[in-house]
Amino acid sequence: VKRRSIFVFVSATLAMIVPAPGRFVYGLILIILLNFLMLLGNVANSIVKKFDLRELQSTVIFTFILCGTIFFRQLMIFLNPEVVLTLGFVMYLTPVSCVVIGYLFNNAEDAFKHRIKFSFTHSLTFSVYALLIFIIRDIFGYGTFTYFGSNFQIVEKVLFPEDSLRVLSFIASVPGVLILSSVILFFHIMSRNKLNIIKNTDSIKEEKEEGKK
Numbered sequence: 001v002k003r004r005s006i007f008v009f010v011s012a013t014l015a016m017i018v019p020a021p022g023r024f025v026y027g028l029i030l031i032i033l034l035n036f037l038m039l040l041g042n043v044a045n046s047i048v049k050k051f052d053l054r055e056l057q058s059t060v061i062f063t064f065i066l067c068g069t070i071f072f073r074q075l076m077i078f079l080n081p082e083v084v085l086t087l088g089f090v091m092y093l094t095p096v097s098c099v100v101i102g103y104l105f106n107n108a109e110d111a112f113k114h115r116i117k118f119s120f121t122h123s124l125t126f127s128v129y130a131l132l133i134f135i136i137r138d139i140f141g142y143g144t145f146t147y148f149g150s151n152f153q154i155v156e157k158v159l160f161p162e163d164s165l166r167v168l169s170f171i172a173s174v175p176g177v178l179i180l181s182s183v184i185l186f187f188h189i190m191s192r193n194k195l196n197i198i199k200n201t202d203s204i205k206e207e208k209e210e211g212k213k
Helices: 002-017 024-050 054-079 081-092 094-105 112-142 168-172 174-212
Strands: 144-148 154-158
Touching: 002 024, 002 094, 002 112, 002 174, 024 054, 024 081, 024 094, 024 112, 024 144, 054 081, 054 094, 081 094, 094 112, 112 144, 112 168, 112 174, 168 174
Parallel strands: none
Antiparallel strands: 144 154
16 A cells, blocks of 8 residues: 555656646645546446446546546636636646546445545545645745635735745756655655554554553
8 A cells, every 4th residue: 555655646746746837826726626536536436336337437437537627627717717728738637646546546346435535535645745845836936825816816925036046946847846746755655654663563562561461
């Protein structure tokens, strides 16, 4: 599972985060789309299971995800066309991340509640990881913080002058986001390993105490 989770983070990063503009608002839109598609994928799995359409499982799931992406894109055109124009084809790369996360961790035979809990545990973990990258790129790469204001319009708040960001502006580039995502992923893996060591140590102590009794 650990190896698969690392593979998911790397694959989803390459598919969705690296090609995307390094602004927080665009990352937020992509993350909302990702989790929306994850929900649709689980609904499609349930339909496959209920109507015994295992032979058409891939077709049904891909159809739901593609239709969901088109619907979400049309909704964004209505709310803020600038977002769609800026993201461009990146919105159609988000389903790739959704499929990678969903297929590696989901089992169509499990109950709907179990699949939802299991898949969203991983998608939300990736969401935090992705949003952290976007917010770091926005603040330190461009010296700004972007968010949605009234009428869903993008607001850009300047935090640092451009002259003070000449060195850190590298973060806003494609090589910069690759390095940044690798560093964050490294610390994520290290923290998970430490937590697992602590849990294993506590369980061993509990077993020893029970053995003494």
